[in-house]
Ligand SMILES: NC(=O)C1=CN([C@@H]2O[C@H](COP(=O)(O)OP(=O)(O)OC[C@H]3O[C@@H](n4cnc5c(N)ncnc54)[C@H](O)[C@@H]3O)[C@@H](O)[C@H]2O)C=CC1
């Protein structure tokens with residue numbers, strides 16, 4: 001892979017390809033951190049939807065602190081993919097999660113982006129090895145997996161494929177850090193990376209409990225928000241469980257509770273996502289929403305995340321990493 005045109009902390013112009021929930025969230029994040037952003041999305045109503053998403057996110061972004069010069073006015077909508085990446089210094093792809101689409105789109109982006117520019121995919125689980133098959137320069141393609149909404153949840157998981165140049169992985173990790181993200185750089189590909197592998201285990205069990213009538217959607221959500229979720233916002237599951245061992249820490253915890261790992265609690269296959277389970281999940285979520293619209297829930301979620309980030313000293317200004325451009 002030829003060298004990237006600039007150092008990770010000198011990037012000024014970012015291209016976001018695909019502008020739905022996640023692409024739009026990336027756009028809001030990069031704008032708030034003071035970048036010039038060019039977006040491209042083939043949907044006819046993409047610009048309206050994207051500007052609506054950015055406007056809805058902006059109060060939250062003002063609350064956590066904008067980089068100097070940050071403005072929604074620094075967003076440009078491109079007419080073509082080629083135009084979007086023509087002078088980009090970094091490209092974030094957030095198109096639908098379909099392997100064939102990702103393969104050909106990443107090859108198109110590779111053909112159009114300036115030499116050496118790193119191209120990251122937001123994929124939730126495809127290994128880059130499976131997506132970089134059609135590109136001429138696969139060395140610059142890697143995964144940068146964000147969390148919803150990317151403008152508030154700090155984590156990005158960065159991992160390359162078999163043909164990715166390790167220098168591109170290093171460059172992307174440094175770039176995301178300069179853009180005020182919290183980065184886990186993985187040295188090998190795992191299906192679902194780290195966080196989604198963990199989330200999917202929990203999700204699989206939740207769907208089993210709803211499908212079998214053992215718990216309602218509300219029970220499942222309360223069991224996390226009123227229970228382990230409160231601890232997980234600042235202490236991960238390993239250290240949290242070490243405290244379950246009292247003075248004996250993780251050693252005693254494993255000796256005491258380890259044998260229960262053999263109990264048949266969590267060895268289920270994924271449940272069949274049939275109509276009845278789909279209906280139970282959709283109806284349960286409608287009930288849990290209690291008449292609140294998606295826009296209201298998004299605003300509530302954003303405020304909740306900001307409160308947690310502030311309480312635990314993790315807002316960009318509290319970390320002294322503004323990523324100002
Ligand atoms: N929704 C989530 O919570 C998360 C999603 N992701 C990943 O982000 C990516 C995007 O997912 P969402 O934003 O949820 O989907 P979405 O459906 O909200 O947005 C996808 C966007 O891509 C556009 N699009 C369709 N064909 C395209 C093409 N050929 N080139 C460029 N754009 C195209 C669509 O018009 C749409 O605006 C996926 O890879 C997904 O796995 C990652 C983390 C979280």
Ligand SMILES: C[N+](C)(C)CC(=O)CC(=O)[O-]
Pocket residue numbers: 123124146147148196199
């Ligand atoms: C639902 N999802 C698998 C697309 C979620 C993610 O990939 C990350 C997140 O935001 O939790």
